[in-house]
Amino acid sequence: MKKNILVIPGDGIGQEVTIWGKKVLEKIGQKYGHEFSFDEAIMGHVAIEATGNPLPDETLEKAKSSDAILFGAIGHAKYDNDPSAKVRPEQGLLKIRKELGLYANLRPILLFDELLDASSLKPEVLKGTDILFFRELTGDVYFGEKNRSEDNNFASDLMNYNRYEVERIARKAYEAARTRSKKLCSVDKANVLETSRLWREVVQEIATEYPDVETEHMFIDNAAMQLVKNPKKFDVVLTANLFGDILTDEASQIAGSMGMLASASIGDGTGFFEPIHGSAHDIAGQNKANPLASILSVALMLDISFGLQDEAKEVTGAVAATLKAGWRTGDIANLNTPADKILGTQEMGAKVLEFIK
Amino acid sequence: MKKNILVIPGDGIGQEVTIWGKKVLEKIGQKYGHEFSFDEAIMGHVAIEATGNPLPDETLEKAKSSDAILFGAIGHAKYDNDPSAKVRPEQGLLKIRKELGLYANLRPILLFDELLDASSLKPEVLKGTDILFFRELTGDVYFGEKNRSEDNNFASDLMNYNRYEVERIARKAYEAARTRSKKLCSVDKANVLETSRLWREVVQEIATEYPDVETEHMFIDNAAMQLVKNPKKFDVVLTANLFGDILTDEASQIAGSMGMLASASIGDGTGFFEPIHGSAHDIAGQNKANPLASILSVALMLDISFGLQDEAKEVTGAVAATLKAGWRTGDIANLNTPADKILGTQEMGAKVLEFIK
Numbered sequence: 001m002k003k004n005i006l007v008i009p010g011d012g013i014g015q016e017v018t019i020w021g022k023k024v025l026e027k028i029g030q031k032y033g034h035e036f037s038f039d040e041a042i043m044g045h046v047a048i049e050a051t052g053n054p055l056p057d058e059t060l061e062k063a064k065s066s067d068a069i070l071f072g073a074i075g076h077a078k079y080d081n082d083p084s085a086k087v088r089p090e091q092g093l094l095k096i097r098k099e100l101g102l103y104a105n106l107r108p109i110l111l112f113d114e115l116l117d118a119s120s121l122k123p124e125v126l127k128g129t130d131i132l133f134f135r136e137l138t139g140d141v142y143f144g145e146k147n148r149s150e151d152n153n154f155a156s157d158l159m160n161y162n163r164y165e166v167e168r169i170a171r172k173a174y175e176a177a178r179t180r181s182k183k184l185c186s187v188d189k190a191n192v193l194e195t196s197r198l199w200r201e202v203v204q205e206i207a208t209e210y211p212d213v214e215t216e217h218m219f220i221d222n223a224a225m226q227l228v229k230n231p232k233k234f235d236v237v238l239t240a241n242l243f244g245d246i247l248t249d250e251a252s253q254i255a256g257s258m259g260m261l262a263s264a265s266i267g268d269g270t271g272f273f274e275p276i277h278g279s280a281h282d283i284a285g286q287n288k289a290n291p292l293a294s295i296l297s298v299a300l301m302l303d304i305s306f307g308l309q310d311e312a313k314e315v316t317g318a319v320a321a322t323l324k325a326g327w328r329t330g331d332i333a334n335l336n337t338p339a340d341k342i343l344g345t346q347e348m349g350a351k352v353l354e355f356i357k
Numbered sequence: 358m359k360k361n362i363l364v365i366p367g368d369g370i371g372q373e374v375t376i377w378g379k380k381v382l383e384k385i386g387q388k389y390g391h392e393f394s395f396d397e398a399i400m401g402h403v404a405i406e407a408t409g410n411p412l413p414d415e416t417l418e419k420a421k422s423s424d425a426i427l428f429g430a431i432g433h434a435k436y437d438n439d440p441s442a443k444v445r446p447e448q449g450l451l452k453i454r455k456e457l458g459l460y461a462n463l464r465p466i467l468l469f470d471e472l473l474d475a476s477s478l479k480p481e482v483l484k485g486t487d488i489l490f491f492r493e494l495t496g497d498v499y500f501g502e503k504n505r506s507e508d509n510n511f512a513s514d515l516m517n518y519n520r521y522e523v524e525r526i527a528r529k530a531y532e533a534a535r536t537r538s539k540k541l542c543s544v545d546k547a548n549v550l551e552t553s554r555l556w557r558e559v560v561q562e563i564a565t566e567y568p569d570v571e572t573e574h575m576f577i578d579n580a581a582m583q584l585v586k587n588p589k590k591f592d593v594v595l596t597a598n599l600f601g602d603i604l605t606d607e608a609s610q611i612a613g614s615m616g617m618l619a620s621a622s623i624g625d626g627t628g629f630f631e632p633i634h635g636s637a638h639d640i641a642g643q644n645k646a647n648p649l650a651s652i653l654s655v656a657l658m659l660d661i662s663f664g665l666q667d668e669a670k671e672v673t674g675a676v677a678a679t680l681k682a683g684w685r686t687g688d689i690a691n692l693n694t695p696a697d698k699i700l701g702t703q704e705m706g707a708k709v710l711e712f713i714k
């Protein structure tokens with residue numbers, strides 16, 4: 001198989017971790033005889049510094065013509081502390097999601113048994129948890145009209161959904177539920193929001209097309225609570241952009257660390273694969289970041305964009321083997337981890353490569 | 358002291374638990390020589406059934422002329438499953454919040470040592486946690502304009518804030534932070550939302566009035582994660598209506614159960630006190646609900662609305678003593694709780710009364 005992959009390292013630790021996602025792709029390519037070629041592009045803070053634009057046209061063009069995109073992270077504290085900045089790194093990410101039509105963000109909460117202890121949740125609460133989030137990614141209050149009054153005394157963002165936007169992601173989530181344990185939980189705030197009431201109506205309709213899947217509707221506040229109380233009760237979770245942003249970060253604690261979670265954004269064209277962690281400038285450039293989320297994002301790319309299931313399993317297996325052998329980055333180590341088992345980004349990445357024979 | 362308290366039991370388990378909040382007030386009144394008089398009113402589903410209106414005028418008038426309000430819970434599954442219902446129980450609660458100007462919702466996450474084991478979080482993660490949420494309660498996407506297109510293909514809710522709305526709740530939160538460990542964390546989504554950027558700007562300004570308080574700004578997704586990972590790092594948390602709704606429900610797992618959390622809504626006039634749990638129709642009328650959140654809401658009323666700190670401490674102390682003696686309702690029991698220590702709503706309420714000598 002011949003594939004052309006665009007690597008966008010982005011900001012902060014995105015730079016360090018993406019290297020390892022790419023190396024894994026190269027090794028898988030060699031082993032299975034695929035021709036993976038790579039190009040690179042800039043986005044986010046680094047792109048603002050270089051061009052003034054968080055998503056340069058060149059990056060967008062390369063993205064559109066590639067077969068899949070491996071992305072790192074976005075953001076910089078400079079903008080976080082300056083709410084009045086007009087140009088911001090995140091605009092690059094939001095724009096590429098919109099331009100590529102990446103309306104479905106899949107975030108699997110993959111729990112490696114070896115990391116049961118790394119979580120703040122009790123092992124008996126966690127054990128057996130396996131959740132797949134479908135977060136809507138190109139609508140909601142993220143993309144609605146924004147306003148700021150002249151006198152700076154008022155600001156607004158329009159939360160909104162069109163029926164077709166809910167339908168298409170709902171169908172994707174139901175299709176996935178069919179291949180899993182046939183349970184889908186749709187999360188909204190229909191007791192308060194009109195947007196959520198439309199969301200719930202549409203999901204109720206689509207549910208009739210999938211009578212074999214059991215549907216539950218849950219309010220976001222309750223879902224945020226249940227996810228901590230009893231994560232095992234969830235299988236496929238379908239939710240809007242903002243609620244999905246919140247719930248999936250919260251759920252990262254199930255997997256022990258943000259540093260473990262990968263995501264796939266898919267839709268109309270090229271697929272986009274990225275860790276759910278951020279740019280983490282506090283540890284950037286220190287060889288401390290966990291490369292596993294980037295590597296697991298590559299597994300999702302192989303599976304979802306290229307249909308290469310065996311290759312995807314090999315990557316996930318190599319990560320599992322690395323953990324089983326006791327290797328940890330700082331974020332997933334605990335008090336019982338021997339000091340010589342705690343590795344930096346590069347050493348951890350290299351270990352995973354070793355397990356791809 | 359002479360006080361006139363309006364009791365609004367509301368829906369579902371609101372009916373059962375509020376009785377015990379009231380009984381505690383009566384007993385405290387007797388013991389300390391206060392004249393507490395009570396009136397009752399309807400709101401929510403029960404009010405719709407009786408009058409067609411989730412907040413009858415009579416209830417609102419009684420509320421405005423009372424010295425404090427003890428509320429139970431609101432909601433009914435009938436409406437949850439019917440997104441197109443025009444009249445809904447929750448409208449009653451939202452309207453009374455707005456009409457009484459209850460812009461600040463205080464939700465203390467009070468962790469009783471006896472309940473360390475009732476949580477899904479590890480005891481060592483929890484121990485020492487003490488968080489006070491300030492949730493804005495009369496603005497945000499809750500009260501912005503709602504729209505639904507004629508053809509039902511589009512829905513929207515306007516998320517919005519005025520500067521003064523952020524200022525007044527921020528000041529309340531900073532004042533509280535001064536009396537505690539002088540740390541305040543403001544939660545928003547300023548990397549995406551204009552509303553959040555205004556929020557952050559205003560909080561940055563107000564922060565300059567409180568140089569003795571250390572301010573941190575955090576994105577909501579990160580906050581939802583940190584709350585599970587390391588709840589101890591939070592002290593006063595200041596946030597908008599929607600984010601506060603989500604975070605406080607999530608935080609209920611720190612206290613072991615939703616059934617333990619009380620809240621105070623304050624602002625321009627009469628204070629409003631309620632458990633943060635919902636109507637829980639699945640267990641309503643079965644003598645299973647935990648009355649402690651209602652009783653702890655009474656402690657907040659005594660403290661905040663009446664300035665009766667000793668009386669408030671007596672109530673909290675009675676709850677602590679009840680737990681220390683081993684008594685539990687089902688929601689806060691665990692596998693090690695002896696069966697004869699698990700009580701129903703009435704028996705649990707009666708135990709607390711016994712501890713007010």
Ligand SMILES: CC(C)[C@H](C(=O)O)[C@@H](O)C(=O)O
Nearest residue numbers: 074075090093245548549578
């Ligand atoms: C960086 C930010 C704009 C982004 C989001 O909110 O979508 C991130 O938190 C994510 O979840 O991918």
Ligand SMILES: CC(C)[C@H](C(=O)O)[C@@H](O)C(=O)O
Nearest residue numbers: 191192221431432447450602
């Ligand atoms: C019942 C509902 C409208 C309410 C809210 O969302 O504010 C509840 O969840 C709460 O937190 O008090």
